Structures are given as C-alpha cells and as structure tokens.
Amino acid sequence: MIQPKFIIVDDNPIDLMVNRRLLQNTFEGATVNSFNNSVDAVEFFKKNGNNSAELPNVLLLDIIMPRLDGFQVIEELEKIFTTIPFKIFLLSSTLDDADFDKAKESRSVQRILGKPLDTENLKTLI
Amino acid sequence: MRPKILYVDDEHQNLTIFASLLRKQYEVLTSVTVSGAYDILHEHKDIPIVVADERMPEQRGITFLENVKTINPDCIRILLTGFADKEVLEYAINKSGISFFIEKPWNETILHISLENAIELYDSRQILRLRNVELQKANDALTRFTYSASHEMRSPLTNILGIVKVSRLDNDIEDLKNYFNMIESSVIHLDGFVKNLIGYYKNAGIDLEFHEVDIQKIIDEIIGAFKFIEGSKNITYNVSVEGTEKLISDATRIKMVMTNLVTNAIKFQKNDGTPSVINIHVNVNASEASIVISDNGIGIDEEEQKKLFNMFYRSLHPRSGTGIGLFIVKETIEKLGGTITLSSQKEVGTTFKISLLNHLVKK
Numbered sequence: 216m217i218q219p220k221f222i223i224v225d226d227n228p229i230d231l232m233v234n235r236r237l238l239q240n241t242f243e244g245a246t247v248n249s250f251n252n253s254v255d256a257v258e259f260f261k262k263n264g265n266n267s268a269e270l271p272n273v274l275l276l277d278i279i280m281p282r283l284d285g286f287q288v289i290e291e292l293e294k295i296f297t298t299i300p301f302k303i304f305l306l307s308s309t310l311d312d313a314d315f316d317k318a319k320e321s322r323s324v325q326r327i328l329g330k331p332l333d334t335e336n337l338k339t340l341i
Numbered sequence: 342m343r344p345k346i347l348y349v350d351d352e353h354q355n356l357t358i359f360a361s362l363l364r365k366q367y368e369v370l371t372s373v374t375v376s377g378a379y380d381i382l383h384e385h386k387d388i389p390i391v392v393a394d395e396r397m398p399e400q401r402g403i404t405f406l407e408n409v410k411t412i413n414p415d416c417i418r419i420l421l422t423g424f425a426d427k428e429v430l431e432y433a434i435n436k437s438g439i440s441f442f443i444e445k446p447w448n449e450t451i452l453h454i455s456l457e458n459a460i461e462l463y464d465s466r467q468i469l470r471l472r473n474v475e476l477q478k479a480n481d482a483l484t485r486f487t488y489s490a491s492h493e494m495r496s497p498l499t500n501i502l503g504i505v506k507v508s509r510l511d512n513d514i515e516d517l518k519n520y521f522n523m524i525e526s527s528v529i530h531l532d533g534f535v536k537n538l539i540g541y542y543k544n545a546g547i548d549l550e551f552h553e554v555d556i557q558k559i560i561d562e563i564i565g566a567f568k569f570i571e572g573s574k575n576i577t578y579n580v581s582v583e584g585t586e587k588l589i590s591d592a593t594r595i596k597m598v599m600t601n602l603v604t605n606a607i608k609f610q611k612n613d614g615t616p617s618v619i620n621i622h623v624n625v626n627a628s629e630a631s632i633v634i635s636d637n638g639i640g641i642d643e644e645e646q647k648k649l650f651n652m653f654y655r656s657l658h659p660r661s662g663t664g665i666g667l668f669i670v671k672e673t674i675e676k677l678g679g680t681i682t683l684s685s686q687k688e689v690g691t692t693f694k695i696s697l698l699n700h701l702v703k704k
Contacts, residue, residue: 227496227500229503229526229527230496230499230500230503232507232523233500233504233507234503236507236510237503237507237510240510308492308495308496308498308499309488309491309492309495311488311492329499330496330499330502330503331499331500331502331503332503
C-alpha cells in the first residue's frame with residue numbers, strides 16, 4: 216500500500232495527539248495533518264480544492280465540535296467538491312444512534328469510528 | 342369566564358328553558374338543528390359540554406354525540422332523552438363513551454349537578470393533558486441531557502484509553518511523564534464535570550430558602566477564597582454594595598452564581614501583562630437587586646455570546662470549562678426570579694448584569 220495521507224479534524228488536543236500517534240504507528244510513513252477546529256479545516260479545503268497534492272486520502276472528522284460539527288463540515292465539503300476525492304470517517308465517543316442514522320444517509324461518509332481509534336480496523340477499511 | 346355548553350334539541354321550547362335556567366353559570370349555545378350544532382362546534386373549538394336530545398328528526402342524538410367526539414375529543418357529552426330504554430343507554434355509555442345521561446323532562450337539581458360534574462371531569466382531563474405535555478417535555482429534555490452528559494463523561498475516558506494505547510508504543514520516560522500529565526488533566530476535567538452535575542441537581546432539587554442576604558459578606562468570602570489561588574493573586578477588585586433596603590433571597594445560590602462568574606473573570610484574564618481588574622457593583626432596592634460583575638479580560642466574540650448560557654456549550658477557547666457552569670448560573674437566577682444578561686467586547690472585557698427579585702415585597 217502506498218503511504219496514505221491523513222487529515223484529522225478534532226477540537227480535543229489529546230484526541231489529536233493520540234490519533235496522530237496511532238496512525239503513524241499503524242501506517243508506516245504516513246503523513247498526518249490536523250486541525251483543532253472545523254472552521255480552519257473548511258478554509259483549508261476551500262483553498263486547496265483543486266490542489267490534489269494538498270488533499271488527503273483519508274479525512275477523520277470528529278462529530279461534536281464547536282461552530283461546525285462533523286456533519287456540517289461534510290455539507291461544506293459537498294459544496295466544494297462535486298465528488299469528494301478522499302474517504303471520510305467520522306469519529307465519535309458517544310456512539311449515538313441518531314449520528315449513525317445520519318452517517319448512513321450521507322453519501323460522503325464511509326462510517327463512524329469509535330474513540331480511541333482502532334487503527335488496525337481502519338487499515339482494513341481503507 | 343363562564344364555561345360554554347352546547348345544547349341541541351329539535352324542540353324550540355326546551356332550548357329556551359334550558360338557556361334561561363343555566364345562563365347565569367354557563368355561556369349557553371343552542372341549536373334547533375343538528376347541522377347548526379355542527380357549525381357551532383366547528384366555530385367554538387373549546388366547548389367543554391355538549392348536550393343532545395336523543396330523538397331528533399335529522400339525526401339521532403347518540404349518532405350526533407359520536408361525531409362530536411371526532412370534532413372535539415375532549416368535551417364531555419351528555420345524552421338527554423325521555424325514552425330511557427335500556428338498549429339506548431347501554432349503547433350510549435358502553436360504546437359511545439357518553440359520560441352522562443339526563444332524563445327528560447329534567448329535574449333541575451340533577452341537571453345542575455350533572456353539569457357541575459361534567460365540568461369537573463372536563464377540567465381534570467385538561468389538567469391531565471397539560472401534565473402529559475409537561476412530562477413529555479421533561480422527558481425529552483432528560484433524553485437530550487443524558488446524551489450530552491454521556492458524551493461529556495465519555496470523552497475524557499476515551500482520551501485516557503487512547504493515551505494508554507499510545508504509551509504502550511513509547512519507551513521514552515519523558516514521553517511517558519507527559520502522558521501521565523494528560524491522564525491527570527482528563528481526570529480533573531471529568532471530576533469537574535461530575536461536581537458541576539451534582540451542583541446542578543442540588544440547585545434543581547433543593548427548595549429555595551429566602552432569608553436576609555449579606556451580599557458584602559458573600560463577596561468578601563469569594564475574593565478571600567481566590568486570594569491564594571495561582572493566577573488570581575494580583576487581581577484588583579473594585580467592590581461597592583449600595584442600597585436602601587435589605588435583600589431577601591437565597592444566599593447559598595447567590596454565592597454559587599457569583600463564584601461562578603468571578604471564576605470565569607479570573608480564568609479569562611488577559612495574559613499580556615495588563616493588570617487584571619474585576620468590578621463588582623451591587624445595588625439593592627425594595628423590588629430588586631442589581632449585581633454587575635465586569636472584567637477587563639479577553640472578552641467573548643459576538644457569535645459565542647448567544648450560545649454561552651446553553652447547556653454543554655463550550656467556547657472555542659482552550660481555557661473553557663465543562664460547558665455547564667453558566668447554564669447552571671442562568672437556571673439558578675431564573676429560579677430566584679431574575680435575569681442575567683451579558684455584554685462583551687473582544688480584548689476589552691465582559692460584563693454580566695444580574696437583576697434579582699427582592700423577595701422583601703412578598704413578605
């Protein structure tokens with residue numbers, strides 16, 4: 216497998232650190248970039264929508280975040296891209312049924328992953 | 342307001358007598374035709390009692406009353422008939438759910454008592470319905486609360502789990518020490534949340550206690566408690582307590598509210614060397630107490646100001662807490678009979694204005 220590029224968006228600094236470390240351990244040589252707030256992340260994608268070198272292979276999105284939650288970020292991404300050129304996984308520590316239903320309905324979401332991230336499982340998914 | 346009664350009977354004379362008999366206590370609507378009665382029902386949706394004669398040329402009273410149920414499901418239906426045959430009654434009560442039967446010609450006393458009972462039944466059904474709506478609301482709120490609270494409690498736990506996972510990958514002692522610090526901060530966060538929850542339930546569950554409140558003493562205690570805490574030693578407090586009357590309210594709750602607001606003012610001081618100032622001004626008159634707490638801290642941006650009092654709303658700021666403090670503050674103040682508003686400007690400071698009902702007037 217080629218070395219994947221990840222972007223994590225999560226407002227919780229500990230989750231960011233943990234997930235980055237776990238990803239780097241499971242996917243050797245992987246690039247992991249992150250945003251600690253969803254507004255900056257959306258800005259990034261607006262700027263780099265046509266710049267495939269900057270885009271990730273996999274986007275990991277926390278659901279509950281201030282300002283824009285994970286689902287709202289996806290809505291923004293759907294405005295930027297006609298088809299989103301990377302896989303999106305939502306991260307949740309709540310495992311709320313309503314979130315699962317929403318994720319199922321969304322054509323852009325692969326699935327919801329629990330926290331902390333099970334990176335071995337993620338490996339089989341991508 | 343007199344409760345409405347609709348009476349339908351094909352005998353005009355009955356309607357007139359009925360109306361004159363009951364006009365004092367009730368707003369009597371009458372119709373000599375069934376079709377006219379339907380019109381009245383559609384026009385007045387809040388009729389508590391509908392009385393119908395059984396034998397009418399257009400439609401039987403019992404059929405009419407069955408239809409009334411679909412138009413106005415809450416109203417109490419009464420059948421009036423001079424031909425009390427057993428089958429009609431059995432059908433009326435058991436199948437159509439008609440509540441009262443009055444024999445024609447009516448006995449005045451029985452008519453009055455039946456109508457009073459009908460109104461009582463109607464009122465208790467209305468109360469029950471209202472309570473059900475309230476219960477449903479409370480239940481919905483509880484569901485939302487459980488969802489949010491479980492998220493708030495699970496996320497520090499998943500943090501810790503994640504850190505443990507990561508620490509297995511590292512051997513460097515400095516990294517490990519750092520992980521312990523992170524675990525500690527997650528535990529402190531969770532503990533703070535649980536303490537706040539307990540505070541919330543205390544506020545919700547314990548009755549208010551109204552006594553004379555010594556605001557000056559409360560402020561002195563709060564400032565005194567913060568004197569020895571890191572980050573709050575060099576704050577200048579400007580305090581004034583004025584007023585013409587004593588304040589009667591719940592001292593414990595007022596202290597909780599003020600402590601919360603002062604804690605926030607301390608937490609969100611500027612870190613650029615500006616000397617921090619917290620102003621606390623209280624003014625008590627016979628009807629209310631105004632408490633104004635202002636600071637020269639980092640301020641709150643406009644968008645966040647609107648959501649600040651929401652439960653579990655946490656600001657984007659890294660120093661923000663568990664998202665329940667200001668929610669409790671607002672709930673408490675509303676419970677005490679008051680309001681809280683805030684005005685704030687980024688980089689200038691924040692002012693919370695509380696106006697509290699002085700329970701002096703009620704005594």
